[in-house]
Each structure stands twice: as C-alpha cells, then as structure tokens.
Amino acid sequence: MKIDFELNGQAVSVEAAPMARLLDVLREDLRATGSKEGCGEGECGACTVLIEGRAVNACLVPTVQVAGHKVLTVEGLAQDDRLHPVQTAFLKYGGAQCGICTPGFLVAAAELLAEHPSPTRLQVREALAGNLCRCTGYQKIVDAVVAALSGEVEPAGAPGDADLDRASRTC
Amino acid sequence: MHIGRDIVRIDGHAKVTGAARYVDDVRPDDCLYAATVRSTIAHGRIVSIDQDPAFDWSDVTLATAKDVPGENVVALMTDDQPVLADGVVRHVAEPVALVAAPTRDKALAAVRHVRVTYAPLDPLFDPEASEGSATRIFGEDNVFSRITIDHGDARGALAAGGTVIEGTYRVGLQEQLYIEPQGMIAIPRADGGMTLFGSMQCPYYIVKALTRVLGHDKLNVVQAATGGGFGGKEEYPSMVAAHAATLAVKTGKPVKLIYRRDEDLRATTKRHPAIMHYRTAVDPDTGKLLAADIRLLFDGGAYNTLSPVVLSRGVIHAMGPYACPNVRVEGRMVATHTPPNGAFRGFGAPQVMFAAERHMDRIARTLGRDPLELRRINLYRDGDVTPTGQRLHDVGGAEVVERAMAACEAPLPPSMHGTRPGGGGSAGRRAPGRGVAIAWHGCGFTGNGEAALKGKADVALEGDRVVVYTASTDIGQGTDTIFPSIVADVLGIDVERVRNADHDTGLVPDSGPTVASRTAMVVGQVVKRGAEKLLDALRAEVGGGPDDSFDALRAKRKTDAPLRVQSQYEDQGAIWDATTYQGEAYPTYGWSCVVVDLDVDLDTGEVLYRRLVQATDVGKALNPVLCSGQLEGGALQGLGYATCEEVVLDDQHGMINNRLTNYIIPTSLDAPEMVTELVEIPFEFGPFGAKGIGEIPHDVPAAAVAQAIEAAAGVVLDVLPMTPERVMTALEAKGPGRDA
Numbered sequence: 073m074k075i076d077f078e079l080n081g082q083a084v085s086v087e088a089a090p091m092a093r094l095l096d097v098l099r100e101d102l103r104a105t106g107s108k109e110g111c112g113e114g115e116c117g118a119c120t121v122l123i124e125g126r127a128v129n130a131c132l133v134p135t136v137q138v139a140g141h142k143v144l145t146v147e148g149l150a151q152d153d154r155l156h157p158v159q160t161a162f163l164k165y166g167g168a169q170c171g172i173c174t175p176g177f178l179v180a181a182a183e184l185l186a187e188h189p190s191p192t193r194l195q196v197r198e199a200l201a202g203n204l205c206r207c208t209g210y211q212k213i214v215d216a217v218v219a220a221l222s223g224e225v226e227p228a229g230a231p232g233d234a235d236l237d238r239a240s241r242t243c
Numbered sequence: 244m245h246i247g248r249d250i251v252r253i254d255g256h257a258k259v260t261g262a263a264r265y266v267d268d269v270r271p272d273d274c275l276y277a278a279t280v281r282s283t284i285a286h287g288r289i290v291s292i293d294q295d296p297a298f299d300w301s302d303v304t305l306a307t308a309k310d311v312p313g314e315n316v317v318a319l320m321t322d323d324q325p326v327l328a329d330g331v332v333r334h335v336a337e338p339v340a341l342v343a344a345p346t347r348d349k350a351l352a353a354v355r356h357v358r359v360t361y362a363p364l365d366p367l368f369d370p371e372a373s374e375g376s377a378t379r380i381f382g383e384d385n386v387f388s389r390i391t392i393d394h395g396d397a398r399g400a401l402a403a404g405g406t407v408i409e410g411t412y413r414v415g416l417q418e419q420l421y422i423e424p425q426g427m428i429a430i431p432r433a434d435g436g437m438t439l440f441g442s443m444q445c446p447y448y449i450v451k452a453l454t455r456v457l458g459h460d461k462l463n464v465v466q467a468a469t470g471g472g473f474g475g476k477e478e479y480p481s482m483v484a485a486h487a488a489t490l491a492v493k494t495g496k497p498v499k500l501i502y503r504r505d506e507d508l509r510a511t512t513k514r515h516p517a518i519m520h521y522r523t524a525v526d527p528d529t530g531k532l533l534a535a536d537i538r539l540l541f542d543g544g545a546y547n548t549l550s551p552v553v554l555s556r557g558v559i560h561a562m563g564p565y566a567c568p569n570v571r572v573e574g575r576m577v578a579t580h581t582p583p584n585g586a587f588r589g590f591g592a593p594q595v596m597f598a599a600e601r602h603m604d605r606i607a608r609t610l611g612r613d614p615l616e617l618r619r620i621n622l623y624r625d626g627d628v629t630p631t632g633q634r635l636h637d638v639g640g641a642e643v644v645e646r647a648m649a650a651c652e653a654p655l656p657p658s659m660h661g662t663r664p665g666g667g668g669s670a671g672r673r674a675p676g677r678g679v680a681i682a683w684h685g686c687g688f689t690g691n692g693e694a695a696l697k698g699k700a701d702v703a704l705e706g707d708r709v710v711v712y713t714a715s716t717d718i719g720q721g722t723d724t725i726f727p728s729i730v731a732d733v734l735g736i737d738v739e740r741v742r743n744a745d746h747d748t749g750l751v752p753d754s755g756p757t758v759a760s761r762t763a764m765v766v767g768q769v770v771k772r773g774a775e776k777l778l779d780a781l782r783a784e785v786g787g788g789p790d791d792s793f794d795a796l797r798a799k800r801k802t803d804a805p806l807r808v809q810s811q812y813e814d815q816g817a818i819w820d821a822t823t824y825q826g827e828a829y830p831t832y833g834w835s836c837v838v839v840d841l842d843v844d845l846d847t848g849e850v851l852y853r854r855l856v857q858a859t860d861v862g863k864a865l866n867p868v869l870c871s872g873q874l875e876g877g878a879l880q881g882l883g884y885a886t887c888e889e890v891v892l893d894d895q896h897g898m899i900n901n902r903l904t905n906y907i908i909p910t911s912l913d914a915p916e917m918v919t920e921l922v923e924i925p926f927e928f929g930p931f932g933a934k935g936i937g938e939i940p941h942d943v944p945a946a947a948v949a950q951a952i953e954a955a956a957g958v959v960l961d962v963l964p965m966t967p968e969r970v971m972t973a974l975e976a977k978g979p980g981r982d983a
Contacts, residue, residue, distance in 0.1 A: 105268035106261020108470070110422045111504040115903035118422055146261035159259040163251045166868040169876065170719025171258030172423040172470025178259060197911040204903070206422050206471050207719045209875035210911040211919075212868070 080148025090136035106146040117203030120176035146175035161220035169207035245728040249868040266426040266467040277500040278350040280340035282332035285366035285580040295356035306341040313458030324546035333545035335897030336510040343490040366580040370542040373577035380578035387576040388551035395569030400534030405524035412598035414963040416890035417514035423470020426501040429487035436461030443480040445756035452481035463749035472718040474586030508901035512585030519598035534569035544583035557591030563599030564683035565621040570630040600946030639834035639860025646858035647836035673842040676955025680943035685829030686935030687761040690819030699752035702773035703807035713754040721869040733774035734793040760935025767930040773810035831926040835859040839947040843955040848971030852915035862934030871919040877940025885945035
C-alpha cells in the first residue's frame, strides 16, 4: 500500500506492505541508512528514531503506524549544515568511537534534550539505557549529553573552537 | 602540535550525521543477498543436501562445498577449517551450504528449505577429556598447541619450603558483541577479479584466505566503516568473505552477506573458556613469591583458528605482574566439538590474569595479609626478570597503583541502601565492597613477530595534502585520526591536510593486522618514520636546507607529481626463542591498576557497580580523549565478563541464549561512573613514547570485581561470570551469618 509520512521535515510517499518494518523502509526504500540494525528485536537501540518526538526502535515499528506522522532520524538532526548540540558534544567529548550505535544515541539524546532541560547524570543514563554501546563504556556519551544539555557545548561553527569547526567540515 | 591534544576524530562528522558508510549501507546494482545453511548437530557425517521441491528455487542459487572455486579452506595458521563443511560437520552452526537470492527475505526462506541429512557421530564437549580421546577432532591427539615456560626450578622450589597455596580458576566464553554484525559484499570485476568490501580489522588476512579460496590473487579487499571488532573481526571476516565470494563466482553478480544477530552469536568466534590451576610457594614472613607451577587448559573449539597464539599470550601473562624466581607454566589448547573460539581483546590474557589475581587474593587470605600490600610487595619493578627471562624496562606498575589509589574516594562510602540506579529493583540489603587488581600487558606481537612481519606504511605528498597508506583499520579506536596527527606533527602542518587513504589492499601496503595493541605503537612508529622519510625525500628533491619548513620545501618543487615513500618496521634486535619460550616476549608492556567500588545485593546476588577507577601507563596519550575512551570501553567489557555475560551452550553445544534479550551486555545504567588516569612512562620505540592500550583495560576488571564481592559479602568466587545465581549460591552456602 501507499504510505505517506514526513521524514526529517520532507513529505515522503512509499509503496510498502503495511507491516514492513519502518527500519527497512527507511534504509532500503528511502535510502536513509543512518539508522542501523544491530539486533532486529528492539534491544540495542541502533535503529532509534523519533516518531512525533518519541524515541522508538524502528525495527519494531510497522510502517503503516507512521502514516501521517513525523519521523526524525539522525539525518534530520542537523539544520542547514549546523550540527545539533548533541552531535557537537559527541564530537568534542568522544561520544562516538566505531559509530554504529551513535545515530541511535543521538536521536535518544535529542528527545531527552527536548523534554528535560537539566537532567542529572543518572537521568541521562536512564534515558539512554535502551541504547547499547560496546566501545565507550558510556562515560563519554553521558559526558557529551550532559554537556550538550547544559549548554556547555556551542553548536559547531561557533567562533573560537577551531577543532570542532574543522570537524564539521571534514569528511 | 596535535599529539597529546584532543583532536576531534576525523571520521567523527560522518559518524554523527549518519553519513558514514558501513557495509550494510551499501547496495551495489543488481546485488544478490546471501544466507548460510548451518549444521544443527555438533558432530556427524553429511549424508545428503537436498532442495525442498515444494519451494520456488527459480531465482535462488545454492552453493555447497563443491562450489568453492579454489581450495575449500579458510587459510589462517593451519588448513583445518573448511569454507563449507565437506562430508563432516564438527560443531553446531558450522556452514554447510549457501544461498543467494534477489531479496534478503527470499534468501532466508530458501535456507529453511534446504534439507540436510546427517548421520550423527559421538561429540566431544569436555576439554578435560579431549587430549588423547578416541573421538578425534584435530591432529593425532586433539591438542592444537602446547607451550611450556620453565624458568628457574619451580618444582624444586615448591618442594623446598614456604607456604604452598593451590587454587583452580575457571572462566567461560565471552562474545565480542560488536554492535554491527559481521558483513561482506563480494563484487565480481570485469577483469575476472573480485572486490571484497566489508566490516573487518585485517584486510590482508582476507587477501591471504581468498587467494586460496578463489585460486587467484586478482582481488582487492576494502574496509567499510566498521562497527566495532574487539578481535571478533580479526579472522572471522575471512569466512564471511569466502562465502560471499563463492556465491559471487557462481552467480556472476555482487553478493551481500550480512549476519543476523542470532546467527552472529551462534556461529562466530568467542573468547576461549579456560581451566587454570595455580600452585605457588610464598615466604610467609615477607610475602614474597618463591615459586609457581601453573597449568592452563584452554578450549579452542572445533578448529584451530588463532588459538595457538591465544595460548601463547596466555602462558606469558600467566604469572600476572609479579616477580617470581621459579616459574613453570604448562599450557594446552585442545579441541572440542563446539564453535571455534578466536581473537577477543586481551587474547588469552584476561583469562589468566583473572586466575593470577584471584590467586594473589587466595595467598593474601591464607597468610592473613592485605591483598594490595601483597601485590605491592611482589609487583614488577625496572630491572626485574619475567618468566621468559626478559629484563623489564619502563615499568609503570608502582606508579599506576599509586595514581589509582589516589583517585579513589577513600574510604569507600556507605552503601546506597534502596537507591538502585534508575530507581527500579528491590530496596534490599546492600553490602558495599572495593576491589583492586593490577594488570600488565605485552604490547605488539610476541617475540620476533614484528621483525618477521616487517609492517609497512607509505606516506605521500599529493598536491598540498599528505596521504598515509596503511592496512591498519579504524574500528572505532581512532587510527584514522592518530596516524594523521603523528604525520602532521612530524611535518609541522595542520592535521586537516593529512588523511589516511582508504584501507584498500589495492592501494595500501601490508602494515600487519589491526590487533595485539600494536597499531598506534608499532605501525604508528612506522608511519612516523615514513613522515620523516618524506621530509628527507622532499629536501633531497629540491636541494633544501635542514631548517626549511615542509611548505617551504614544497614551494620549491618543480613538479606536481605525488611524492611517495615507504617505511617499514625497524628491528630492535629482540632475542626470542620460540622453542624454549625464553627471551624478550614483547617490545614493552602496559601497566594498569583497576579499582572497582560496588554493592552486592544480599537478597538477589546482583552486583551493582558504583565507580571504576583505572590508572593506566599508556606511554604517551597521543589523543587523550580517544585514549581514555578506549580504556573505559575496555573496562566495561571487563565488567560484563565479570558478572553478566554468559554464553549458554545446550546439550548439543550450540549457543541457546543467542539474542540480545538473553546474552546481557552492560547498559548505561549498569555501567559505573569511571575515572581514568593516564600515566605516561614513555617507550623508547613508540611514536612520541606511546605504548599499546587496546587490550589492557579488559584484563583485570573481573578480578577487581571478585575481590570486591569478597570484601562486601564474604564469599569467594573463582569462576567467571559471577552471575547473580552464582553469587546467590555462594551466599546461601555461606549460611545464615551471611550479612556482611
């Protein structure tokens, strides 16, 4: 069936089985491959996306459920090439290593940022407990999210932070 | 300068925006999807492989052993492991056949319609019964390798006096659990060659293996962005590549093979289980170790893989970081009908160092000494001699202990009664405990491995930029940032002008595998020398002076042609005898002290982590944020090894908890807050003094946890993992006086 929804601010229309996993539609049909598959059963959180601002595992969502709704993936976090504060904080604090879990963590952290202006470290750990990382031990991820939420990290491109400015232009 | 600063990782922007291309993000035109038919029994003869006639096979290709284009072998150390089982299966989940289909779903459906008939044979699962068993798995006696270190006269000294203390320690399997499952794409080329693109640590391993599988060497292997490895993508990707390539040859089309998580858990290599017996003599008055007689038994599984090298690292590290004049270590690596075990961060060391540290605790308990004091008495110092006869230099042992203890909250704060992190769980009785453990870890290959390999790196001036060509992959640890930082500092230019070339064997020389805590330390030094050679070559080309800057020299060039130089590992003359296991086992060692603060829930046996402090001698922190990040990630894997990660094998010895719902790795709520102290005692031959750091953080967190549980609850656990069930059983055995 034809399913219409909004992906990262753009109207999209896909021809898909209603029960097709949202993750497959995003990755295979729409070629938005930022969301990753680590387990396919909602345990690892690498496929975390926001539906109407709520973090969900896209591997568990039938695509028909997003018809008419707004979906945000990691590709939609940066605005006009200006990184989201959580992305900038991940760069500065070393929140990304191999990077495969990073999109899911960023999306989950973006939800937290939108809902809780000043969480404790423990609340950050709770908010991210649905996302598995095997590289960092979570310390630098928590550091990054706390810094991003406290406003300690300026968006990339801010004057005076040459390394981050460079990072935003490399690759 | 970039070295010593927190340069933002060069691949960071692509990783935080979702632009980085992992293997499953790439879909060549006309690509087929592959899946693997796996053995359902542990040992048996394959009677027949049939296609279900009720299934639509019109667009499906099936491949069996006879379709392997060249030799049916995954070439590594020995040629015992086939690409596809031919006649006999030796473990559950062994690859038997392959299918390729236009969609992933069709390929998975086809697997279910391949009917394999087996004639079962008796399986052998018990490693203690393996050697010499009538059930033959490998060679003459089922022993993959046997290594003995004999230094001084251990047995004589044990008979001569002192307090003799004996203990046995057991550790189970552990899964690497990279978050990105194994995956590879094989792309047939118009020239008859093949390109392999995928998730990997060691591109040249795949070149070596696929040259045999394909029967030609017209191939290049290209690393995709790789979602974690930890050793799990050292040798196993050769198998995945061989499968994709076999189907690509048969179909003539690109073939993509991505493992599902349940399949990855069931089929791929894990950390070796081990049974380790320690018998030591100690001077009861001084606490000094007098002699040790150590027997190690490692279970390699059904095929050899890299097991002899794992055993090698195990026997060399078995004594822990403690001086002892008389040491005998006998190690055996045996075969069983279980999935083959292989490389995993630490590579034999985490097993033996759990045993060595638990044994120190046993000695302390027996002598009534403080465990940390006992360790300090015996800890290696500069000039001490190891069981292989190596005289140690730049030893960071004492300093990491002092730094770690200084960073602790002292004394241990009272238990957080009823306040489980996150607020869930019972408000039960909690007992706080602190444990301290110390690691040493040899950096780089063992013995003369580096000298034999002669790892190479090219550094090239291309326009106004500099490109570093190595086969050393970035699997998250930061190689694509570290090498450019090294080169930028040698040349005196901004790191923005330096990048690593794609890790494509068509472009890069063989720098050796990305393993063994060797990439930054060993290959990094080759890269540094390459940058120096480039500067020399440029100076010679333009007739520049010794004070001319890189850019001043470059401005004098009369050509825009690239200028590329090659550098290779320079032998430092290590003396090593692989038959006696005597000599300089490693170029240098890293040192680490780990302190774990935790609570034991006395009603459930759960361990709740509060804080982990590690002080680690890294030689030189080339990029502190990357360095401490790698150490923290390794420490958390060590805590998973300690208490929650258990591979459960069923009576046919396949993994039955092969999902992330029941193979439990730590989450952000399980992980403690971490304090990471970087100690810098430079290594002369490492770039800017750097030592290897990749593996050491995994070595002793589990031992620190065991000691902390003992301190908290008065129970002694000498087995990994220390699951709530095992802790509870120990608490119950202790009886009603169990309240700490």
